[in-house]
Amino acid sequence: MAPSLTTLGKLPVVRCRLLQRYEHQPFVSCLAGLYGCQWRRYQRTRATPGDCCCSKLECASFALLIVTFCLTLVFLYFWSEAQNDYNDFDWFNFGNLGFWFPWSVVLLVIAAAFFSYITLLLLGRRSSWGCTWRCCVPSTWCPWACTHPVLKRRALCACHQPSSGTEGHPCYDGVPFLMHDHTLRRTTNVQEVFPNRTDAPAAMFTWGELETLNAGAWFLHRDPFSTAWSLSAEDRAQAQNQSICTFRDFLELASQREKQVIFDLYRPPEGHPYRDTWITRTLEVIQNESSIHSHQVLWLPSDLRSLVQQLDPDLQHTSASRAPVEELHQNHIVQLNLHYSSMSTEMIIEYAAANISTNLYVISQSWLYSLAWCTGAQSVTTNALQFLNNLSRPLFLMTPDEYNLMWVLTDVVSITIIIIIFIFHWWREQSLAFCSGSKPTLEHGTYIKFRTDVWSVSSVNILGEPAEPNLATVSEH
Numbered sequence: 001m002a003p004s005l006t007t008l009g010k011l012p013v014v015r016c017r018l019l020q021r022y023e024h025q026p027f028v029s030c031l032a033g034l035y036g037c038q039w040r041r042y043q044r045t046r047a048t049p050g051d052c053c054c055s056k057l058e059c060a061s062f063a064l065l066i067v068t069f070c071l072t073l074v075f076l077y078f079w080s081e082a083q084n085d086y087n088d089f090d091w092f093n094f095g096n097l098g099f100w101f102p103w104s105v106v107l108l109v110i111a112a113a114f115f116s117y118i119t120l121l122l123l124g125r126r127s128s129w130g131c132t133w134r135c136c137v138p139s140t141w142c143p144w145a146c147t148h149p150v151l152k153r154r155a156l157c158a159c160h161q162p163s164s165g166t167e168g169h170p171c172y173d174g175v176p177f178l179m180h181d182h183t184l185r186r187t188t189n190v191q192e193v194f195p196n197r198t199d200a201p202a203a204m205f206t207w208g209e210l211e212t213l214n215a216g217a218w219f220l221h222r223d224p225f226s227t228a229w230s231l232s233a234e235d236r237a238q239a240q241n242q243s244i245c246t247f248r249d250f251l252e253l254a255s256q257r258e259k260q261v262i263f264d265l266y267r268p269p270e271g272h273p274y275r276d277t278w279i280t281r282t283l284e285v286i287q288n289e290s291s292i293h294s295h296q297v298l299w300l301p302s303d304l305r306s307l308v309q310q311l312d313p314d315l316q317h318t319s320a321s322r323a324p325v326e327e328l329h330q331n332h333i334v335q336l337n338l339h340y341s342s343m344s345t346e347m348i349i350e351y352a353a354a355n356i357s358t359n360l361y362v363i364s365q366s367w368l369y370s371l372a373w374c375t376g377a378q379s380v381t382t383n384a385l386q387f388l389n390n391l392s393r394p395l396f397l398m399t400p401d402e403y404n405l406m407w408v409l410t411d412v413v414s415i416t417i418i419i420i421i422f423i424f425h426w427w428r429e430q431s432l433a434f435c436s437g438s439k440p441t442l443e444h445g446t447y448i449k450f451r452t453d454v455w456s457v458s459s460v461n462i463l464g465e466p467a468e469p470n471l472a473t474v475s476e477h
Contacts, residue, residue, distance in 0.1 A: 069122055072115040079108050084365040087224050100186050166263045168247050170274045170281050175207040176247035188213040203268040216242025225383045251290040262298035262318060279304050283311055300337055325354045335359060345375040370394035
């Protein structure tokens with residue numbers, strides 16, 4: 001007597017899922033999921049034993065999906081690690097588009113969303129383990145680690161002023177001031193005070209006009225370096241009311257704190273009264289209008305360098321480009337000011353042996369500062385002085401043997417995990433085949449379509465009747 005459905009619900013039941021063959025259609029499934037959010041797998045009704053489960057088009061489409069996944073992973077990794085240069089990227093777009101927007105963060109969000117979606121596509125495929133094994137390539141992401149056997153001297157941090165920058169301009173009436181951009185629209189409220197002169201060169205304003213502008217509120221509003229949260233209420237209030245800084249005040253502050261200064265100069269545009277004398281006007285402020293010593297000034301501008309050396313031989317001349325040591329010595333260069341990506345450990349050591357120090361800009365991430373520290377750079381320019389000053393030692397500091405051991409162990413553990421996973425699925429397939437109690441039969445040389453689930457009930461006593469072995473099997477369609 002077959003059990004009723006009500007009685008069946010009370011019986012001890014063992015569920016066994018038979019092995020099934022499915023149509024592996026990555027191309028069709030991806031299109032259906034991408035445009036219709038309908039993820040399905042199709043049961044295979046006819047398949048010649050030993051044939052590949054996918055057509056050439058499907059294999060190529062799935063391979064394309066794998067390549068897309070790898071590329072998005074690389075781009076996501078690269079862009080997340082490139083956050084040190086987010087401000088440079090946004091500033092470049094600002095110079096070309098004319099308005100400020102955090103494009104770097106938008107690009108990171110898009111990359112993360114795209115990577116997540118491609119990952120879900122791959123996970124949703126449920127490909128057979130045979131195909132998965134052929135497509136799976138173990139890989140190791142090797143982050144940077146400091147493996148130099150000798151710990152270098154700590155690199156000094158030079159503050160790259162986020163509110164005004166380290167570039168100098170002479171205003172229309174001859175007062176040198178600091179402003180990173182050529183215009184005032186990004187870092188001041190010039191649109192409110194002088195709405196008709198928003199795009200005018202900063203040097204074409206008089207000092208009296210520049211004094212009326214607020215040069216600090218933008219920093220709290222846009223938070224370009226994601227550091228505003230670290231400011232106290234007092235610091236926020238001070239930043240909110242910052243004004244444009246004169247070159248003289250900048251030098252006086254450095255003199256009081258016995259710090260060195262490095263800056264560049266922008267030549268005024270045509271029609272400016274100091275277009276041809278901006279160099280000598282700057283030297284006048286250094287020599288006659290401030291208390292700073294000339295040897296505290298790292299002179300970066302390359303214009304009229306020979307004249308500058310004659311007028312003030314105590315200045316420490318700095319170059320913004322690499323050159324042979326002999327050429328640098330001929331030009332009395334004592335320091336290089338270069339982007340961190342343009343230098344190597346070998347170059348830094350070579351220049352240091354010739355008494356030429358290296359300053360790298362702009363380094364605002366702890367890991368990048370640690371790298372500069374280990375390579376022997378004498379100083380760095382940063383937008384995150386409050387964070388880098390707290391580092392007592394480089395990050396990821398380890399010996400070469402420790403580094404090699406770490407990655408050997410990582411590779412061994414990764415290979416072990418992969419082997420365990422595939423052994424588990426092989427065992428699972430064998431168990432399911434045994435649990436089904438039979439093997440799939442052939443009909444004219446092809447596989448017969450399987451049912452999805454089988455419910456087996458055995459040795460059950462119903463309504464007091466004697467238990468019979470091998471009770472009828474109930475199938476769920």
